[in-house]
Amino acid sequence: MAFEFELPPAPNQEVQPEFGQQDLVRRSASSVPTPARKLTEVAKLIDVSKCIGCKACQVACLEWNDRTERIGFNYGVYDDPVDLTAESFTVMRFTEWVNPETRNLEWLIRKDGCMHCEDPGCLKACPSPGAIVQYSNGIVDFDHEKCIGCGYCIKGCPFDIPRLSEVDHKAYKCTLCSDRIAVGQGPACARTCPTHAIVFGTKEEMKQHAAERIKDLQSRGYKNAGLYDPPGVGGTHVMYVLQHADKPEIYAELPKNPKISPIITIWKGLTKYAGMAAMGTFAAVGVLHYLVSGPNEVQPKDEENAKRLAGDR
Amino acid sequence: MAAYDVEQGDAVHPGDPVVVDRYTAGARVNHWITATCLVLLALSGLALFYPSFFFLTVLFGGGDWTRTIHPWIGVVLFFSFSGLFVRFWKANLWRAEDGTWLARLRYVLTNEEDKLPEVGKYNAGQKVVFWGMSLLIIVLICTGIVIWDQYFYPLTSIEQKRWAILVHSLAAVSIICVWIVHVYAAIWLRGTFSAMTRGHVTGGWAWKHHRKWLKELVAGKSADHTAERKSVN
Numbered sequence: 001m002a003f004e005f006e007l008p009p010a011p012n013q014e015v016q017p018e019f020g021q022q023d024l025v026r027r028s029a030s031s032v033p034t035p036a037r038k039l040t041e042v043a044k045l046i047d048v049s050k051c052i053g054c055k056a057c058q059v060a061c062l063e064w065n066d067r068t069e070r071i072g073f074n075y076g077v078y079d080d081p082v083d084l085t086a087e088s089f090t091v092m093r094f095t096e097w098v099n100p101e102t103r104n105l106e107w108l109i110r111k112d113g114c115m116h117c118e119d120p121g122c123l124k125a126c127p128s129p130g131a132i133v134q135y136s137n138g139i140v141d142f143d144h145e146k147c148i149g150c151g152y153c154i155k156g157c158p159f160d161i162p163r164l165s166e167v168d169h170k171a172y173k174c175t176l177c178s179d180r181i182a183v184g185q186g187p188a189c190a191r192t193c194p195t196h197a198i199v200f201g202t203k204e205e206m207k208q209h210a211a212e213r214i215k216d217l218q219s220r221g222y223k224n225a226g227l228y229d230p231p232g233v234g235g236t237h238v239m240y241v242l243q244h245a246d247k248p249e250i251y252a253e254l255p256k257n258p259k260i261s262p263i264i265t266i267w268k269g270l271t272k273y274a275g276m277a278a279m280g281t282f283a284a285v286g287v288l289h290y291l292v293s294g295p296n297e298v299q300p301k302d303e304e305n306a307k308r309l310a311g312d313r
Numbered sequence: 314m315a316a317y318d319v320e321q322g323d324a325v326h327p328g329d330p331v332v333v334d335r336y337t338a339g340a341r342v343n344h345w346i347t348a349t350c351l352v353l354l355a356l357s358g359l360a361l362f363y364p365s366f367f368f369l370t371v372l373f374g375g376g377d378w379t380r381t382i383h384p385w386i387g388v389v390l391f392f393s394f395s396g397l398f399v400r401f402w403k404a405n406l407w408r409a410e411d412g413t414w415l416a417r418l419r420y421v422l423t424n425e426e427d428k429l430p431e432v433g434k435y436n437a438g439q440k441v442v443f444w445g446m447s448l449l450i451i452v453l454i455c456t457g458i459v460i461w462d463q464y465f466y467p468l469t470s471i472e473q474k475r476w477a478i479l480v481h482s483l484a485a486v487s488i489i490c491v492w493i494v495h496v497y498a499a500i501w502l503r504g505t506f507s508a509m510t511r512g513h514v515t516g517g518w519a520w521k522h523h524r525k526w527l528k529e530l531v532a533g534k535s536a537d538h539t540a541e542r543k544s545v546n
Contacts, residue, residue, distance in 0.1 A: 029364035127361045128376050148376030150361060151462035155475050164462055169377070263475040267482060272363065275486035282490045286497040289422060296424050297503045298517040306331040306516025310531045 019135055019182055026134035028126035039137035043203040044176060044187055046111050047213055047241040048251065049222070050197035053078065053092055053109040057189035057198060061090045064177060064188035086165035089113055089174040090189060093252035110240065110251040111189070111198065114161045114174035116140045118234030121260040122173075124268055125156025138203065138237035139176045147171055156268075158233060158258035176237065206239060213241045232259030318404035318433040318526065325530040331516025333527065335434075335508040343396045344509055350390035351492060357383040358485050384461045391454045398447055404434045405444065410525075411437035431524040442495050449488040456481035 023039055024032045062069060067087040075082055078094040090113035097106045120140045123132040131146035132153060142153075142162075149169035153162045162171040177187035185191070186200040193199075199209060210227045217225035226245025229235050240254070248254040322337035336344070357379045360369035373379040410430040414421075414437040420428040421438065435443065459469050459477035469477070499505045504518040519527040 029367060127364065127367065129364060129367055146376070148370075148380045149463075150380045151460070151466070152478070154462070155460075155471060155478060160471060164466070169381075169463065261472075261475050263472075263479050267475070267479040271479065271482050271486070275482065276363070278486055279489050279493070282493040286493060286501075290497075290501060293422065293424060295503050296501055298515060298521050300517075302521040303330045303515060303517030306520040306527065307327070307329065309520065309527065310325050310327045310331045310516055310534075 019137060023135045023137070024133050025136045026120070026123055027130050028123045028128060028132040030129035035136050037136070039135065041136075041138045041203040042176070042181065042201065042237060043138065043206040044116075044190060044198060044200045044238045045206040045210055045241065046238065047197045047199075047210075048108060048110055049213070049217055049225070049241060049243050050195045051092070051109045051111065052195055052197075053094060053107070054194060055080070055092055056192045056194060057111055058088060058090055058092065060188040060192035061174070062088065064180070065089065065175070084112060084161060084163050084173075086163045086167070086170075086172040089172060095250060095252050097250050106243070108243075108251050110254060112161075112252065114140065114176070114238065115159050115233070115258075116174075116176055116237035117158070118236065119260065121156035121158050121233070121264060122153035122162055123156070124260060125152040125264055127152055135178070137181075139178050139181065140237075141175050141178050142171060142173060144168075144170045144172075156260065156264050158255060158260060174238075203235075203237065210239065210241050217241070217243055228254070230255070230258050232257045318406075318408075318435070319529055319533060320400065320404050320434060323434070323526075323530055325516070325519075325527065325534055331519075332513050333516055333519045333530065334513045335519075336512045338512060340397070340400055341509055341512055343393060343400065347390055347393040347397055350386050350393060351488075353386050354383065354390060355485075355489055355492070357386070362482055362485070381463075384457055384463075387454060387457050391450060394446070394450050401435075401443060402447075405440045407437075407440065408433065411440060414438075415441075426521060431528075432522075432526070433529070434523055434526040436522070438494075438498065442491055442498075445491045446488065446495075449484045449491065452484040453481060453488065456484065 019039055023035050023037070025035060026032065061067075067089075069081060069085065069087045072081050074080075079091065081088050081091060084091050090111055093110045093112050095108040095110070097108050098104070099106050116138055117140065118138065120132070120134055123134055123140060126132045127150060128146050128148045131143050131148065132140065133143060134140045147170040149164060149171065151162075151164050151171065153171050153173075154160070154164070162173045164171055177185075177189075180187060187198075190198040190200040199206065201209070207227065207229075214225045214227060222243040224244050224246040226242060228240035228242050228245060228248055240248075240251075242248060242251060242254075244250060248256050322334055322340070324334040326332040326334070353373075356369050357373055359366040360373075360379055361367075361383065367376070370376045370379040373382055410432055413430045414432060417429055418438075420426070421436075456477040458465055460474055460481060462474075499509075502522065504514055508514045516527065519530075
């Protein structure tokens with residue numbers, strides 16, 4: 001029996017093109033004026049249940065971003081490279097998981113990469129003004145001209161995403177193809193995905209699309225299917241449809257409730273102000289003490305005493 | 314003679330005024346290398362910690378260079394300070410009079426030194442600075458290595474790096490405060506600076522601030538003379 005199946009068109013939407021510096025809502029280590037307009041929020045939706053692990057997205061990502069991954073090693077696993085690198089902004093993470101309820105082996109393939117958090121930890125940790133920016137459409141982008149390679153973004157990120165390049169010592173991560181989106185095209189990975197597991201559009205549309213997918217998965221027995229849009233980081237602009245949304249950690253340790261580490265919050269918050277207050281107080285007390293008590297000078301009688309002690313010998 | 318806390322090179326020269334050698338040329342060079350490193354580290358560190366101080370990176374050739382050079386200056390400081398530590402630790406051991414001196418700190422601040430116990434080469438304040446610097450430098454070099462991503466990234470987890478960077482900044486702020494105390498004391502107490510520039514102070518200065526040390530030096534000198542006389546005889 002001939003079986004023909006044509007994939008329905010991916011719901012990749014054209015979104016408001018042409019955004020730029022005027023649309024920044026956050027800028028690392030500096031402030032930006034409130035933008036005059038608010039762009040429609042965009043999102044990439046990754047449906048893990050549809051992913052076949054072909055790695056076309058990885059290839060498209062390298063291709064579009066003009067990166068060359070070094071020849072790797074075979075570690076005996078499907079993951080290649082085994083981790084994100086300064087070249088590979090996205091990596092498929094393969095997990096063989098035995099569902100304890102059905103005793104079925106499930107092959108969970110999660111496309112890892114920047115989640116484009118609404119509350120970006122990388123940006124909050126970055127010390128270089130303007131090296132990390134967030135646009136009002138939700139894209140978090142790195143400006144490599146301004147990146148100084150300190151690696152603070154790695155410590156700020158709740159998802160362990162940015163990687164320092166050993167070549168130019170700058171941090172790299174997925175840009176959500178901001179340069180493509182700015183001219184009205186979807187991200188390279190979404191455009192290339194053969195099963196439409198990766199789709200791109202406005203965040204609202206993607207949520208609606210996810211809701212349909214979740215309904216479908218639930219009807220097929222995945223009763224815990226759901227959307228991964230973690231509220232701890234204010235939601236993300238890369239979302240997952242997970243078959244087991246109650247256990248995100250089974251997908252190669254996707255954090256259950258990611259949020260900016262409190263250590264980072266204290267470091268970039270309290271420590272900064274308390275430190276300034278402490279140093280300021282020490283300096284001010286010094287100045288004040290000098291003004292009040294004046295210099296402590298050696299008196300002639302001290303010199304006389306010294307002479308009496310030492311002079312006759 | 315068992316030296317109380319007289320260091321190598323300390324000597325008293327009678328005259329008008331009496332001149333007391335306090336720091337050898339080696340100690341002074343060692344000190345100023347450390348001091349230069351500390352100031353450069355503070356400037357580059359503040360640039361990386363406070364966005365409002367990021368402009369200080371121009372002093373180091375931009376952000377990339379600041380990030381590159383800061384840890385190396387730290388390494389130089391660590392070894393340089395180690396030299397100072399070896400030179401000074403013995404004379405900085407805590408003595409009975411130090412507690413009394415510290416308890417009467419308000420008399421220090423009001424210039425009523427006659428109400429203070431006589432102290433040796435270093436007073437309790439200087440000892441606190443010395444040990445504070447020593448401890449903080451150890452903390453800074455250890456946490457600094459943890460966050461030196463260019464060379465040591467794979468050795469620690471991200472969580473460990475987060476703790477390291479928090480502790481590093483707290484220690485850095487603390488050492489800047491200690492440094493302010495150190496520099497202020499040198500400015501406020503007139504006659505102190507020459508100890509670290511030309512290596513000597515006046516007898517009056519030693520009498521006023523470190524009488525026990527001066528007395529010991531004088532006693533040691535007379536003991537030397539006695540010894541010399543004995544050998545001549």
